[in-house]
Each structure stands twice: as structure tokens, then as C-alpha cells.
Amino acid sequence: MPRLIRGVFSIFVDDATDNRFRQALPLETTWEGTHEAVAYPPHCVGYGFDQVGYEVSEDCLYLNVVRPAGIDATAELPVAVWIHGGGLRMGGSADKRYNLTFIVENSVEQGTPIIGVSINYRLSAFGFLAGQQVRDAGLTNIGFRDQRLALHWIQENIAAFGGAPDKVVIWGESSGAESVSAQTLAYNGRDDGLFRGVIGESGFGGFIARYPGNLNATNKQQENYDQLVSRTSCEEDTDTLDCLRRLPFAEIDKVLSTENGSFPPVLDGDFIADFPHNQLRDGRFVRVPVLIGCNSDEGSDMGGHAGPDGHGVNTDEEFRAAIVHKFGLDGTTLADSEAASTPERAGKLVDELTQLYPDIQAIGIPGLDKFPAITPGDSLAESVGLQYRRSAALFGDNWMHYTRRRASLAWSEHDVPSWSYRFDVVVNGVPAQYGSGHFVEVAFVFGNLQGLGYDENPFENTPSSYGQLAKTMSKAWINFFISLDPNGKGGGGSWPIYNTTTGGGAGHNMVWRAGSSHIEPDIYRAEGIRWMINHGLDIFGV
Numbered sequence: 091m092p093r094l095i096r097g098v099f100s101i102f103v104d105d106a107t108d109n110r111f112r113q114a115l116p117l118e119t120t121w122e123g124t125h126e127a128v129a130y131p132p133h134c135v136g137y138g139f140d141q142v143g144y145e146v147s148e149d150c151l152y153l154n155v156v157r158p159a160g161i162d163a164t165a166e167l168p169v170a171v172w173i174h175g176g177g178l179r180m181g182g183s184a185d186k187r188y189n190l191t192f193i194v195e196n197s198v199e200q201g202t203p204i205i206g207v208s209i210n211y212r213l214s215a216f217g218f219l220a221g222q223q224v225r226d227a228g229l230t231n232i233g234f235r236d237q238r239l240a241l242h243w244i245q246e247n248i249a250a251f252g253g254a255p256d257k258v259v260i261w262g263e264s265s266g267a268e269s270v271s272a273q274t275l276a277y278n279g280r281d282d283g284l285f286r287g288v289i290g291e292s293g294f295g296g297f298i299a300r301y302p303g304n305l306n307a308t309n310k311q312q313e314n315y316d317q318l319v320s321r322t323s324c325e326e327d328t329d330t331l332d333c334l335r336r337l338p339f340a341e342i343d344k345v346l347s348t349e350n351g352s353f354p355p356v357l358d359g360d361f362i363a364d365f366p367h368n369q370l371r372d373g374r375f376v377r378v379p380v381l382i383g384c385n386s387d388e389g390s391d392m393g394g395h396a397g398p399d400g401h402g403v404n405t406d407e408e409f410r411a412a413i414v415h416k417f418g419l420d421g422t423t424l425a426d427s428e429a430a431s432t433p434e435r436a437g438k439l440v441d442e443l444t445q446l447y448p449d450i451q452a453i454g455i456p457g458l459d460k461f462p463a464i465t466p467g468d469s470l471a472e473s474v475g476l477q478y479r480r481s482a483a484l485f486g487d488n489w490m491h492y493t494r495r496r497a498s499l500a501w502s503e504h505d506v507p508s509w510s511y512r513f514d515v516v517v518n519g520v521p522a523q524y525g526s527g528h529f530v531e532v533a534f535v536f537g538n539l540q541g542l543g544y545d546e547n548p549f550e551n552t553p554s555s556y557g558q559l560a561k562t563m564s565k566a567w568i569n570f571f572i573s574l575d576p577n578g579k580g581g582g583g584s585w586p587i588y589n590t591t592t593g594g595g596a597g598h599n600m601v602w603r604a605g606s607s608h609i610e611p612d613i614y615r616a617e618g619i620r621w622m623i624n625h626g627l628d629i630f631g632v
Contacts, residue, residue: 110335111219111229114151114212114236116243130154133182135339136213137346140180148216148339153240154183156190156206158198161252165203168257169248170571171285172208173237175264175293175529177300178218179352183208186543187532196537196561197568204571205253207244211236211269215346218353221315223331230358234272238361241273241284259287259571263532267293267382271366271497272355278363279374287379287574289567291535292528294382295493296366296632297355302418304631305357305365314353321345366493367627370500379574380501381567383511383599384494387456387525389486394474394523396485402475406444409477413440416485417629439629446618447484453615454479455486456525460516470523478523487615490528492622493632495612498597499623502590509576510588510612511600515559519546531602537564555605563602576600584609 109115131152132145161167174181174188190206197204211217217233224230245255262270267290274288288294301310319325322345324333334342355362369375396412397403403412414420419436447454451463456479464470464478475481494510501508513531516522520530533541533548537560541547549556566576566585577583586609588597596611626632 110148110216111224111227111232111331112335113229113232114239116239130184131182131210133180133184134210134213135216135343136176136180136182137352138176138180140176140182140185144182144184146182150182150210150212151236151240152183153207153209153243154190155248155251156194156208157251157253158194158203158205161203161205163250163252165252166249166254166257167252168204168259168571169244169253169255170204170206170567171241171244171258171260172206173211173260173262173266173269174208175262175266175268176213177298177352178233178265178268178355179214181213181265183210187538188536189538189542190536192537192539193535193564193568196564197571200565200568202568202572204568205248205251207248207253209237209240211240215318215342215353218355219315219318219334220311220353220356222312223315225356225358227331228360229331231272231355231361234269234276234355234361237269237273238276238284242282245284256283256286258285259289259574260285261289261291261567262293263291264293264529265298267291268296268298271295272297272362274376274378274380275366275369275374276361279369279376281376285376285378287570288376288381289570290380290382290494290497291531292384292388292490292494294380295370295495295497296626297362298489299630299632300352300354302416302631305355305362306631308356311354311356317349318342318345321349365627366632367496370496373500373504375500377504377506379507379509379570380497381509381511381570381576382494382497383513384490385526385528385531386512386514387460387482387486387527388490389482389484389488390456390524390527392485392489393455393478393480393482396481397475402471402473403477403481404471404475405477406449408475409449409481410440410444412481413443413484416488419629439625442621443484443618446621447480447615449477449480451479454483456482456523460525461522474523483615484618487619488622488630491615492619492626495619496623496626498588498612499590502588502597507574508588509570509585509600510597511602512610512614513602515556515602515604517548517556518550518552519544519548531563534560534563534602535567537561553604559602559604559607562607588612 132147134150194206211233270290271294319330327333397408498510514526517530569578570576573579575581585600599612
């Protein structure tokens with residue numbers, strides 16, 4: 091087994107409250123001799139289950155380097171930079187599920203060694219506070235800016251570890267893929283030479299909607315800011331932002347803990363210069379090869395609580411109400427203020443979606459091959475609703491699938507190579523009704539056959555085809571890190587470039603299945619997803 095070297099290195103100055111709600115600063119100090127790097131850093135302060143069991147701190151802006159042993163500064167190895175997910179409100183590079191050792195080891199074994207790097211960035215309000223006060227101070231989206239500074243650090247320093255600064259690929263899942271997308275679109279698509287390729291698993295192509303209006307929901311952004319201030323001792327201060335900086339950590343943490351800490355990215359005319367809808371249409375993105383995809387049943391964990399009071403959807407009326415609530419189609423909160431909805435238009439939009447996503451279980455998700463049809467009175471009807479498959483398909487397409495397809499189409503339109511996948515495996519520890527839901531591909535890509543960091547090992551009690559699929563996927567990702575082609579150097583493999591000029595005008599996906607992976611045209615739920623792409627700006631604000 092190859093010996094791997096791990097390191098943890100500080101990249102920014104972020105000394106607790108002195109730099110809270112400020113831009114991160116490069117670390118300017120140096121040292122002589124050997125710097126001991128023997129432990130992963132704490133997670134940045136965040137809120138959610140991904141924080142459980144890990145130390146958290148405001149002093150958290152560090153990165154980790156994992157490389158093969160014996161590599162010197164002349165090796166010029168490709169570099170894979172992992173950006174963790176967690177809804178931009180939780181998670182960290184120390185998460186054991188993100189141990190880069192496995193994929194780096196796989197790269198050595200296949201004779202194409204890489205260096206793995208993982209980074210932290212500020213989360214929740216600490217990284218994504220918004221409101222007019224924040225805009226005026228130029229401090230919007232600082233979590234994304236933390237990531238950007240980490241990428242600059244890698245450009246300046248990775249050669250000392252045997253890495254090639256001109257062979258960097260950035261890679262993430264969920265809000266990590268959203269972050270990768272943000273870096274690709276940043277500053278109106280300006281190419282600062284920070285990376286030569288990107289991989290986005292379940293989240294690439296825009297920004298993950300968190301409330302109606304998304305990037306343009308300035309009223310909601312201000313409401314979040316004002317609510318935070320009002321629940322602290324800063325309410326009467328004339329400079330509330332500076333007061334929040336000076337608060338004892340325990341006070342601000344207590345407030346954010348009770349509010350679940352959700353602060354989405356904002357359109358600020360700077361880092362996020364325009365809506366992704368416009369940038370992708372116009373080709374204003376860093377034009378590098380991409381490998382992107384989603385899991386078949388991304389909406390499964392949303393469909394079961396999309397109805398009234400967080401329960402499942404049982405009737406057509408509840409389905410319509412869920413659409414109105416989720417997408418803000420109440421006549422006042424469409425993303426594009428110039429196209430503010432009337433009740434008549436809102437009703438028409440709801441009509442269109444109910445027709446595009448009919449109550450037919452055979453075309454919903456998860457598929458009938460994963461568990462039988464839900465019938466009135468059975469346990470699933472009681473727990474997730476009779477129209478679970480219908481609502482899961484709609485909200486999963488809105489959450490993940492339509493932005494991925496939109497990005498694939500944009501890369502093809504602008505003649506930039508891209509590869510798309512659909513992961514379709516039910517793993518150990520996941521109830522059948524969730525199918526191949528969000529996050530389940532991560533263990534396969536990382537080659538984490540031991541299930542390190544999981545409550546239940548995804549590979550336990552599964553056939554050998556599961557491990558073989560993990561090896562195949564890990565190899566494809568490594569190939570992309572090495573040559574910007576998942577098929578390997580020189581291409582010519584079985585995974586085609588996404589090309590809408592052939593095959594009837596549709597690109598193609600690799601469908602990852604244990605023992606039966608294959609290529610398919612990218613046409614699943616074509617009409618519904620096309621509707622979402624067409625309304626990406628005026629309704630969804632992305």
C-alpha cells in the first residue's frame with residue numbers, strides 16, 4: 091500500500107472576532123525548518139447535523155494537503171481541490187467521509203498520482219450575511235471569497251508540495267458543487283487562472299434555491315439581517331454590523347443556533363455579478379471542461395414533507411398548494427420584480443406545472459423498480475403521502491436536475507467539453523423509498539469502501555458490483571483530474587462528451603449502476619425540466 095503524506099496548513103489570518111464579518115486576509119508569515127501538521131482543522135462555525143462530533147471555531151480557515159509519499163517539488167502532479175457541501179451552513183474538511191486518502195491512493199495504484207487538497211470556508215451568517223449594511227461594507231458572499239483566496243494560496247504554494255499550479259481541478263458536492271459553480275461564474279465569468287477544470291456533483295449550474303426569489307430576494311435578505319440584530323444586544327447600536335463583530339461568540343451563536351443558521355448567497359453585482367441564467371446563456375463563465383451530474387432521486391428527501399404542515403402530498407389541491415408555497419407563486423414574490431405575478435398568471439403557472447408533473451407513479455421518483463406503488467392506507471401513504479413520487483420529481487428537478495441540464499446545454503452551445511452523469515444506486519442504510527437520493531454517490535467517488543464517517547457503511551452487505559462501481563467511478567474522476575477527460579488520456583472511451591448537435595439534439599449521460607452502467611440520452615422529464623430552464627430567471631431567480 092502506498093504511503094501517503096497529510097498536512098494541515100493555515101492560509102488566512104482569522105483571529106476570532108477581530109476578523110468576523112471581514113474579508114479573509116492572506117497569511118503573510120513564514121517559518122524555518124519543519125512545520126508540524128498532524129491534525130485536521132476545526133469546522134467553521136455552522137449549524138446542522140454535519141457539525142456533530144467535530145470541533146468548531148471561528149479560527150477555521152485552513153486547508154489540508156494529501157499527497158503520495160516521496161514526492162518532491164519537481165513532480166508537478168495534478169491537484170484535486172475538494173470543497174465540502176452542507177447547504178453553506180454546516181460541514182467541514184475534517185469530515186471523515188471526505189478523507190482524500192482513498193482517492194489519492196487509487197491514483198497511485200493506477201499509475202497516475204494526484205495531490206488532494208480540501209478547504210474550509212465560513213458558513214451560515216459568518217460567511218453569507220446579507221442586508222444593506224453588509225452590501226455597503228462590500229462584505230457579501232465572503233464564504234465564496236474565502237474559497238477564492240484558498241485557490242490563490244494553492245496557486246502560490248502547491249508547487250512546494252509537488253503539485254502543478256496549472257493543473258488544478260476544483261470539485262465539490264451539493265453546496266460544494268454550488269461553490270464550484272460560483273467560482274466558475276464569479277466576477278462575471280472572469281478567468282483568473284485558478285483552475286483548468288471543474289467537477290460538480292449534485293448542485294452545479296447556478297445557486298440552490300433556498301427561498302422564493304433566491305438571489306434577488308433583497309427583502310428577505312434584509313429581514314434575515316434585521317432579525318439577527320434584533321435578537322442580540324446590538325439592536326440599539328448605531329453601527330449594527332460593527333456591533334455584531336464585537337459580540338461575544340456565545341451570544342451570536344445562541345441566536346444562530348435557534349434560527350438554524352441559513353443565510354443564502356446574494357446577487358451583489360461583484361462576486362455574483364449577474365444571474366446564472368444570463369451568464370450561461372451569454373457564455374460568461376470560465377470556459378474549462380466540466381464533469382457534472384445528479385443522482386436519480388434527488389427530490390426523494392423533499393417529496394415526503396412538501397405538503398401542508400410539512401407532511402406528504404396526498405391530493406391535487408395539496409400539490410398545487412405546495413407549488414405555490416415552494417416557488418412563491420402567490421402574486422407578490424416572483425424573482426423578477428418587473429414581471430411581478432398577478433393571481434391569474436400565478437394560477438396559469440401552477441396549472442402548467444401540475445400538467446407537466448402528473449400524478450402517475452410510473453414516471454415519478456423513485457422508480458417503481460425501487461419500491462412498489464403507494465396505495466391508499468399503506469404505511470408509505472401515511473408517512474410520505476400518496477403523491478410522494480409526483481412531488482419528489484417536481485421538487486428534485488427544481489432543486490438539482492434543471493440547473494445541471496441547463497449547464498450541460500450551455501457548455502455544449504459554447505463548444506466547451508463536458509460530461510454528464512446520473513447516479514442510480516440504492517446504497518446500504520438508505521430506506522428504499524429514498525432510492526438513489528442526495529449524497530449517496532460520494533462514498534463511491536471517494537472510494538470509501540470502509541464507510542469511514544458513515545453511521546452505516548454504504549457498501550456493507552452489498553454485492554461485489556458495488557465495490558467495482560466505486561473503483562470505476564473513482565478512476566473516471568482521477569482520469570479527469572489528470573487529463574480533463576474521464577475516459578483517460580487521449581479520450582476515446584465509452585463516456586461521450588455532452589453534444590447536442592448529434593443524437594436528435596440531446597446530449598448523453600453516463601448512468602452509473604452497479605453491474606449495468608450505460609449511456610442514455612439526457613431526456614428524462616424533458617418537458618418539465620425545459621419549463622424550469624425557461625423560467626430560471628423570472629420565477630426561480632437563478
